[in-house]
Amino acid sequence: MAKLLVKLQRYFRRKPVRFFTLLALYLAAGSLVFLHSGFAGEPTVTGTQRGPGAGEGPGLPYLGVMQLSRGFKAAATMPDGGRRHGPWFKSTSKEPAERAKAGDYGSTRSRALRARSGREKEEDRARYIGCYVDNTRRRTLRGVSFFDYKKMTVFRCQDNCAERGYLYAGLEFGAECYCGHKIQASNASESECNMACKGERSNTCGGVNRLSIYRLELAQESARRYGSAIFRGCFRRPDNVSIALPVSQLMLNMSVDKCVDFCTEKEYPLSALAGTTCRCGFPTTLFTLHEREDEQLCAQKCAGEEFESCGTAEYLLVYQTQVQDNRCMDRRFLPTRAKQLVALASFPGAGNTWARHLIELATGFYTGSYYFDGSLYNKGFKGERDHWRSGRTICIKTHESGQKEIESFDSAILLIRNPYKALMAEFNRKYGGHIGFAAHAHWKGKEWPEFVANYAPWWATHTLDWLRYGKKVLVVHFEDLKRDLFVQLQRMVGLLGIAACEDRLLCVEGQKDGNFKRSGLRKLEYDPYTPEMRKMISGYIKTVDTALKLRNLSGVPDDYYPR
Secondary structure (H helix, E strand, O other): OOOHHHHHHHHHHHHHHHHHHHHHHHHHHHHHHHHHOOOOOOOOOOOOOOOOOOOOOOOOOOOHHEEEEEEEEHOOOOOOOOOOOOEEEEEEOOOOOOOOOOOOOOOHOOOOOOHHHHHHHHOOOOOOEEEEEOOOOOOOOOOOEEEEOOOOOOOHHHHHHHHOOOOOOEEEEEOOOEEHHHHOOOOOOOHOOEEEEEOOOOOOOOEEEEEEEEHHHHHOOOOEEOEEEEEEEEEEEOOOHHHOOOEEEOOOOHHHHHHHHHHHHOOOEEEEEEEEEEEEOOOOEEOOOOOOOHHHHHOOOOOOOOOOOOOOOOOEEEEEEEOOOHOOOOEOOOOOOOOOOOEEEOOOOOHHHHHHHHHHHHEEEEEEEEEOHHHHHHHHOHHHOOOOOOOOOOEEEOOOOHHHHHHHHOEEEEEEHHHHHHHHHHHHHHOOOEEEOOOOOHHHOOOHHHHHHHHHHHHHHHHHHHHHHHOOOEEEEEHHHHHHHHHHHHHHOOOOOOOOOOHHHHHHHHHOOOOOOOOOOOOOOOOOOHHHHHHHHHHHHHHHHHHHHHHOOOOOHHHOOOO
């Protein structure tokens, strides 16, 4: 060994350039390993252990059975994640596995409803609307289509159409799936849609030249698409239309594709069809896209495509092109150290990452984190690497709920989400990554019941602790943020001490989804909550609702309570 070392020493003395080259390569490799090691910190669950008479704030009820067990707290502080005490703290969690390729579906996704009546009960996924005539020359649904003569199921067809933003999914011949934005055919007799699905003999998938059509309810929450464009709605023509939509072109052979392509070429994010005139522009205070009209007012046929609507001179059909609105894309660190630390607090799965995305676009400043998630840093959250006390970020993501951790912040935005949705979202994140999904085996195995038993109480204690110990807390419901993003984001930005520019907020509305949203349909064909789970969670919802109202705040939204 000594001789070998001497030989290496003599070799590198004669060729120092090679030595320094190898050294540089070694250091570069180490840097790459550090940057790409995505490790997501789990919050430390420090639910305060208090009795009925110990230190409760005014008007907030004792939670009793919702106190987290000592064993759960220990599990939450395992090396799987934890609080980040400095920029060099490292975790052992791994990057989430890549999602399965589109179209690669196994038997775990072939479970469907056992009877036609059951389909109508799946209101949170899709609604069966009837049997329709189909024609190979003029298709009833004119979007994408795909076939599978061995494994076609109702859910698989719905799922594929929803992920592409379509409103309708139709099945034919037991194995063919068609997607579309509107139905262009007449009804047929229900008895004609009687062919069993190839992948689930218990359900029907249309018939010979007959489509069983479903309306995808959750597609309304996500973007309605027309090819590469996103449908924004029907709107009254603005007063100063030449200023609001500065570029226009007369198109005698008008179609949606032609107008969208024209505005894309001119590099505008909005494409507005006004009969035979195509207009392009940005969402501004002159044209906010907030007051939608009935789509029937825009239902004038296009000159170049009889099955499309092209609006009128008074009512414009608006589409969002693939051109990125760059007015809200610039982000940087705060120029001076922040004097106050503002928390963006939420229970895991309540949309914290999405809220960070919105805040960064609305303010132009990076957000920080109480943890360090390498995968989020690689996706553009540059404040992720800063220590949470650095003062360089506009607010700090946290899932902590202990008194000491809460009191370390000067103010907070408390994001609350329906616990049924939040628990499922966090379970998907835990076993499938930020935009992935947990495997079927995890839902059916022991992981899901154990997860609900441990995390459901934490959903309630998290909110109660922030209401009790938070110094200045702004409560925002995730559902309200989705429903009225402009107003809720204004409230959030106001707490951060930033003067909100309306044009910038309108820009955020067009870029609201980012890369942190799962597809429209949930990835389960059944309700994972047992009656016992629902009874337990309903009790926690009532407790949180009472606590909010005692603080003169609006209670939880009505849809928190299951139908």
